Amino acid sequence: MSQYSHVKYTASPTPSVVSGYSSASRFQQSPLPPPVGYRKNCLSATSKSYKYLRRLLKFNQMDFEFALWQMIYLFIAPQKVYRNFNYRKQTKSQFARDDPAFLVLLVVCLCVTSLGFAYVLGLSFWQSISFIFYVVFVDCIFAGIIIASFFWAVTNRYLRTNSLEPDIEWGYAFDVHLNAFFPPLMLLHFIQLFFYNWLISQTWFISRFLGNTFWLLAMGYYVYITFLGYNCIPHLKNTRLILIALPIIFLLYLIVTIIGWNATISFINFYKYRVY
Numbered sequence: 001m002s003q004y005s006h007v008k009y010t011a012s013p014t015p016s017v018v019s020g021y022s023s024a025s026r027f028q029q030s031p032l033p034p035p036v037g038y039r040k041n042c043l044s045a046t047s048k049s050y051k052y053l054r055r056l057l058k059f060n061q062m063d064f065e066f067a068l069w070q071m072i073y074l075f076i077a078p079q080k081v082y083r084n085f086n087y088r089k090q091t092k093s094q095f096a097r098d099d100p101a102f103l104v105l106l107v108v109c110l111c112v113t114s115l116g117f118a119y120v121l122g123l124s125f126w127q128s129i130s131f132i133f134y135v136v137f138v139d140c141i142f143a144g145i146i147i148a149s150f151f152w153a154v155t156n157r158y159l160r161t162n163s164l165e166p167d168i169e170w171g172y173a174f175d176v177h178l179n180a181f182f183p184p185l186m187l188l189h190f191i192q193l194f195f196y197n198w199l200i201s202q203t204w205f206i207s208r209f210l211g212n213t214f215w216l217l218a219m220g221y222y223v224y225i226t227f228l229g230y231n232c233i234p235h236l237k238n239t240r241l242i243l244i245a246l247p248i249i250f251l252l253y254l255i256v257t258i259i260g261w262n263a264t265i266s267f268i269n270f271y272k273y274r275v276y
Helices: 015-019 023-029 045-057 064-076 078-092 101-121 125-159 170-191 193-200 205-231 239-259 263-275
Strands: none
Touching (some): 064 078, 064 101, 064 170, 078 205, 101 125, 101 170, 101 263, 125 170, 125 205, 125 263, 170 193, 170 205, 193 263, 205 239, 205 263
């Protein structure tokens, strides 16, 4: 028999046992937010929605300064905006915004720019009010619900790497729409107004070229920011398929410009038809 046969081997204690508490309890005692895997109080989708809607009228609890920062960076560096969504996922266990300040500022921008649009269209007071309601509740919110629901269904059904990964939140899909909606709003509802009466509304080639270029930039912004919104989620695959829309939009831009169609004039006529 070997001289070492009487030695009894025992498993060495883990660091958590030596320190007297488990890793989970360490996260409970830490003042920092625990990782998502250790969150025990993750709210349901209904609870998150109720909490979000309840804060819509509590302006003193909204961070308007940060929402304004996001609006500016959606123009100059939209990637930085989505970094914050990843930080929120790590600290609050959700990608979607829990602060409605961005939505409130977006509605304010819609109302202000729509008043300018109504002035350019020569609308009466009540027609202007009707126009604002159309833009806010139909063009932005209702269209956003449809688009967000489409991307929410497609990404959860086809773009997740596997079925064990968490679902994409519908609220996040709606946030992506709001982010992508803001630059086209400013291009089409604000900047374009300064060129409409004296240039874009004319029958010249430069008129339809400029009007269609505004639409090209607006739709390109929407597609690109939408792509960034889903591409930043690590467990989604093939998100570059969203960018297929860009060459299609550019091809349509060339076609309508060559055949003499001014998209902006058609857009204006459609708005007039809705309120008259």
